[in-house]
Amino acid sequence: MPASKKTIRRSLLITSATLLTVSLNAPAFADTVDTADVSPTASPGSSPSATPPATMSSLGGERLGRPGNQVDLGAGAPVLPPDITARSWIVADAESGDVLAAHNAHWRLPPASTLKMLFADTVLPKFPRSTSHKVAPSELAGIGEGSSVVGIKENQTYTVHDLWLGVFLKSGNDAVHVLSAMNGGVARTVKDMQAHADDLQALDTHVVSPDGYDARGQVSSAYDLTLFARSGLQKKDFREYCSTVRATFPGTTTGTTTGGKKGTSARTSSEIRNTNRLLSGDSDITPYQGIAGVKNGNTTNAGATFTGVAERGGKVLLVTVMNPEKKEHNEVYKEAAQLLDWGFQAADKVQPVGELVAPKGVDTTAQPGANASGGSSPGTGSGTGTAHASTKPVAASTTAARGGSSGIGIALGLAGGFVALLAAGVFLVNRRWPLPDLMRRRR
Numbered sequence: 001m002p003a004s005k006k007t008i009r010r011s012l013l014i015t016s017a018t019l020l021t022v023s024l025n026a027p028a029f030a031d032t033v034d035t036a037d038v039s040p041t042a043s044p045g046s047s048p049s050a051t052p053p054a055t056m057s058s059l060g061g062e063r064l065g066r067p068g069n070q071v072d073l074g075a076g077a078p079v080l081p082p083d084i085t086a087r088s089w090i091v092a093d094a095e096s097g098d099v100l101a102a103h104n105a106h107w108r109l110p111p112a113s114t115l116k117m118l119f120a121d122t123v124l125p126k127f128p129r130s131t132s133h134k135v136a137p138s139e140l141a142g143i144g145e146g147s148s149v150v151g152i153k154e155n156q157t158y159t160v161h162d163l164w165l166g167v168f169l170k171s172g173n174d175a176v177h178v179l180s181a182m183n184g185g186v187a188r189t190v191k192d193m194q195a196h197a198d199d200l201q202a203l204d205t206h207v208v209s210p211d212g213y214d215a216r217g218q219v220s221s222a223y224d225l226t227l228f229a230r231s232g233l234q235k236k237d238f239r240e241y242c243s244t245v246r247a248t249f250p251g252t253t254t255g256t257t258t259g260g261k262k263g264t265s266a267r268t269s270s271e272i273r274n275t276n277r278l279l280s281g282d283s284d285i286t287p288y289q290g291i292a293g294v295k296n297g298n299t300t301n302a303g304a305t306f307t308g309v310a311e312r313g314g315k316v317l318l319v320t321v322m323n324p325e326k327k328e329h330n331e332v333y334k335e336a337a338q339l340l341d342w343g344f345q346a347a348d349k350v351q352p353v354g355e356l357v358a359p360k361g362v363d364t365t366a367q368p369g370a371n372a373s374g375g376s377s378p379g380t381g382s383g384t385g386t387a388h389a390s391t392k393p394v395a396a397s398t399t400a401a402r403g404g405s406s407g408i409g410i411a412l413g414l415a416g417g418f419v420a421l422l423a424a425g426v427f428l429v430n431r432r433w434p435l436p437d438l439m440r441r442r443r
Contacts, residue, residue: 050325052088057204057221058106059106060354060355060356060357061099064099064105067104068104069101069102070353070354071102071350072350073349074349074350077345077350078349080342083326084324084338084339085324085325085326086103086322086323086324086332087107087109087303087322088103088105088221088222088321089103089105089222089335089339090105090318091318091339091343092226092230093315093317093318093352094230094309095316097230098352099352099354099356100346101346102354104222105221105222105354106204106221107322108206108219109220109221109302109323110214110219110299110302111212111302112212112298112303113148113171113211113212113295113296113297113298113299113305114295114305114306114307115205115207115209115210115212115225115297116171116176116211116295116297117225117294117307118196118205118207118220119189119211120168120232120238122189123180123192124232124237125237126183127160130161131160132157132158133157133159133178134155135152135156135157136155139178140154142177142186143173143177144209144211147211148170148173149172149175150165150167150172150249151174151251151270152166153251153252156253158250160179160182165244165247165249166272168242168274168295169241169247169272169273170272170275173213176210177210190208193207193210197224200228201227201359202220202224202228204220204223204224205219205224214301214302222320222322223320225305225307225322226307226318227356227357229295229309229320230318230356233309239293242292242293245273245280246271247271248270248272249269249271250268251267252267253267254267276296276308277296277330278306278333278336282330285337288308288337289310291308292309293309294307294308294309295307296332298332302322303323303332304331304332305321305323305332307319308340313344318356319336321339
């Protein structure tokens with residue numbers, strides 16, 4: 001064979017091998033299905049590479065940039081659960097921000113609907129919950145095929161409260177698109193979300209779609225998702241929505257006729273139930289003791305993702321689990337529960353391996369609890385880097401009156417809980433974070 005042909009063939013082989021390597025290590029974004037709460041059924045080949053990158057961010061601590069398990073067990077500390085298969089996970093103390101243990105915490109992976117935590121933290125404060133909005137057909141355009149939806153109908157009117165119930169309980173991409181339209185459109189909302197992520201120092205996150213539906217280049221990390229949850233939980237409405245088990249959602253309006261004349265109109269309704277299985281339970285899993293939110297997700301390329309918050313014995317822990325390799329039903333919740341169990345047992349017996357950083361430009365030198373209640377009004381939380389959290393307990397009677405039924409009882413000011421306040425440029429911790437009193441209800 002002439003030398004020139006050998007050279008050409010060798011070049012083609014090298015090119016083919018390179019392309020094959022790239023294709024095997026890059027997420028696929030074709031035939032995406034956003035199932036929100038259904039166990040993943042995609043083949044391993046449609047998921048991101050199972051090997052974490054050699055270089056990851058070390059924000060929050062050098063060890064958080066290392067691959068594999070990161071934990072520093074002290075005397076009497078239990079070992080990590082041996083059968084955790086998630087590609088990335090983190091367990092953190094919500095009050096102090098200490099990271100108790102992590103695994104590939106900064107691995108940038110598709111987030112699925114857990115990205116809705118960032119959407120809510122960015123957009124939720126912009127519109128009063130009593131605001132009514134009539135849905136235009138254009139607002140339901142562009143929703144990804146196979147998306148999870150709450151069932152919003154065009155030309156029907158919904159309150160902002162209804163729409164947020166649809167986002168949190170049913171992971172409704174239709175509700176996200178309507179709220180995005182109210183916020184100036186999808187492109188504007190994506191821009192706002194990215195700005196807010198940057199303010200929170202969630203630097204692993206690149207936002208492409210506001211609902212978390214798979215899109216090329218859209219990534220986040222277990223570390224960033226935990227930052228979103230911690231920021232969102234400062235807001236009273238966020239806490240209420242993410243902890244609501246079931247609610248009534250409005251359907252379509254139908255007209256009635258009497259004697260050939262147009263009569264009164266009536267609107268149907270149906271019950272919706274939270275797809276967070278640690279909160280609502282399922283056939284193979286019971287509600288987790290002390291759970292109070294936050295958000296789950298599942299898409300073809302992201303696999304199952306979940307961020308949760310729970311309280312026990314005065315400790316409030318955050319956990320994020322991304323894409324378990326084990327594809328059992330509800331596996332993401334089972335692994336999250338194991339990590340929470342470990343965290344509550346190990347909280348005072350481990351040395352932190354990192355920390356959840358404060359937002360940009362925030363002074364963290366103030367003593368926790370100082371001026372925590374402050375009398376400040378709720379902040380915008382819309383990417384400005386300044387937010388003020390309500391410290392008033394969420395009354396169950398108020399929740400019921402607004403059409404949502406919280407299955408987790410009266411929200412109380414629990415000692416040991418936290419509310420991070422960004423007031424006067426100081427990152428403060430309030431020890432009265434009103435989490436629902438789940439332990440009393442479960443008894």
